[in-house]
Amino acid sequence: MRIGEDNFDFQNEGMKMGIEFKRRLQQTTILDPQREYQEKTLTLETRWDPLTKRTARVLDLPIRKLDRLDMDEFLGRAGDVQCPFCSDSLEKLTPRFTGDFIQGGKFQFGEVCVFPNRLLFDKYCAVTVLTETHHVPLSDFTEELLFNGFSTAQVFLRRVVEVDSTVRFFSINWNYLPMSGGSVIHPHFQIIGGELPTNHQWELILGGRNYQRRWRKSYWDELILKEKELGERYIGAVGNTVWLTSYAPRGFVDIMAIFRERRSIIDLSDQDLRDFSLGLIKAFHYFHDFNHYSFNLTLYSGEYNQGDSFWVNARIVTRRFLPPVGASDVSYFEKLHGETIGYKNPERLCEEMRGYF
Numbered sequence: 001m002r003i004g005e006d007n008f009d010f011q012n013e014g015m016k017m018g019i020e021f022k023r024r025l026q027q028t029t030i031l032d033p034q035r036e037y038q039e040k041t042l043t044l045e046t047r048w049d050p051l052t053k054r055t056a057r058v059l060d061l062p063i064r065k066l067d068r069l070d071m072d073e074f075l076g077r078a079g080d081v082q083c084p085f086c087s088d089s090l091e092k093l094t095p096r097f098t099g100d101f102i103q104g105g106k107f108q109f110g111e112v113c114v115f116p117n118r119l120l121f122d123k124y125c126a127v128t129v130l131t132e133t134h135h136v137p138l139s140d141f142t143e144e145l146l147f148n149g150f151s152t153a154q155v156f157l158r159r160v161v162e163v164d165s166t167v168r169f170f171s172i173n174w175n176y177l178p179m180s181g182g183s184v185i186h187p188h189f190q191i192i193g194g195e196l197p198t199n200h201q202w203e204l205i206l207g208g209r210n211y212q213r214r215w216r217k218s219y220w221d222e223l224i225l226k227e228k229e230l231g232e233r234y235i236g237a238v239g240n241t242v243w244l245t246s247y248a249p250r251g252f253v254d255i256m257a258i259f260r261e262r263r264s265i266i267d268l269s270d271q272d273l274r275d276f277s278l279g280l281i282k283a284f285h286y287f288h289d290f291n292h293y294s295f296n297l298t299l300y301s302g303e304y305n306q307g308d309s310f311w312v313n314a315r316i317v318t319r320r321f322l323p324p325v326g327a328s329d330v331s332y333f334e335k336l337h338g339e340t341i342g343y344k345n346p347e348r349l350c351e352e353m354r355g356y357f
C-alpha cells in the first residue's frame with residue numbers, strides 16, 4: 001500500500017474576510033478484487049468547518065440516489081406499540097405543566113400541542129406534537145403544518161424566558177422517524193432550554209464571538225456573502241432565509257438555513273418562520289425524490305440577550321440504515337472520535353438541490 005498526500009489548503013491572501021475553506025486530500029492505492037487485482041487509487045478528503053474548525057471526512061461515493069427502502073414494512077414493525085401522541089393517549093397519558101407556568105397545563109394551537117417531556121434533557125424540555133395524524137410521509141408535509149409547529153414552539157420559548165431569567169440557551173430539535181433516533185413515529189419537535197448550552201451550540205456561539213472580535217463582522221453574514229460569490233454550495237434564498245450545503249458535512253445530506261439579522265428564535269417573525277417552513281418543504285421534496293427518509297434538525301439560537309452577532313441558523317442532516325444489514329450510520333467515528341463522515345461531495349449535493357429551490 002502506498003500512501004500519498006496532497007495539501008489543498010486555501011489561503012485567504014488579500015481577502016478582507018476570515019472565512020477559510022480548508023481541506024486536505026489523502027490517497028492510497030489498493031489492489032482491487034473486482035478488477036482482477038489491478039491497482040486502484042482511493043481518495044479521502046478532510047475538511048475543516050470554517051467556524052468551529054472541527055474536521056469532517058468526505059468519501060465522495062459515486063452514488064446519485066440511495067436505494068429505496070420499504071417504509072411501510074419498516075413502520076409496520078412498530079404497529080402494535082401504542083402511540084403516546086395520538087389523540088386518545090395524548091389527552092390521558094402525557095404530562096402537563098404546572099398551572100403557574102402555563103395555564104391549562106399545555107399549549108394548544110389547532111392540532112399542535114406543547115407539553116412537558118417525561119425525560120428532562122434540559123431545565124425546560126417540551127414536546128411539540130405537530131398534527132393529529134400519526135405518520136406524515138415527507139411528501140405530505142405542508143408549509144402550514146410546519147409553520148404552526150414552529151410558531152407554537154416559539155410561543156413556548158417566549159414564556160420560558162418570561163418566567164425564568166436564568167435560561168440563556170435554547171433550541172428547537174426534530175428527530176424525524178426512528179432512523180434518526182426518534183422513539184415515536186408521530187411527528188414531534190423537542191424544545192430544550194436552560195442555563196447551559198450543548199457542546200455544538202457553544203462552539204457556534206464562541207466561534208461567532210471570536211469572528212466578530214477579529215473581523216468586526218458577523219460570521220453568518222460573511223458566510224452568506226462568500227458562499228454566494230463562490231456559488232458552489234449556495235442552494236438559494238427563501239424570503240429572509242438562506243440555504244446552503246454545509247462545507248464540512250455531518251452526514252449523507254447536510255444543509256444549513258440561516259436567518260438574516262436574527263439573534264434569537266424569540267426574535268423570529270411569523271414571516272421568517274413561514275420562509276423557513278417553505279424552505280424545509282422544498283428540501284423534503286429533494287429528500288423524497290432521492291430516497292432520504294429520515295433526518296435530524298436543530299434550530300440554534302444565540303445566547304439570549306447577549307448582543308452577539310450570532311444569526312439564528314438550522315442544520316438538517318439526513319439519516320438512514322446502511323445496507324446490507326441495516327447498520328446505524330453513526331459509528332465509532334461520531335461516538336468516540338467526535339468526527340463526522342459525509343458520503344457525497346457538498347458541491348454535488350448543492351447542484352442536485354438547487355432545482356428544488
Ligand SMILES: [Zn+2]
Pocket residue numbers: 083084085086133134135186
Ligand atoms: Zn400517533
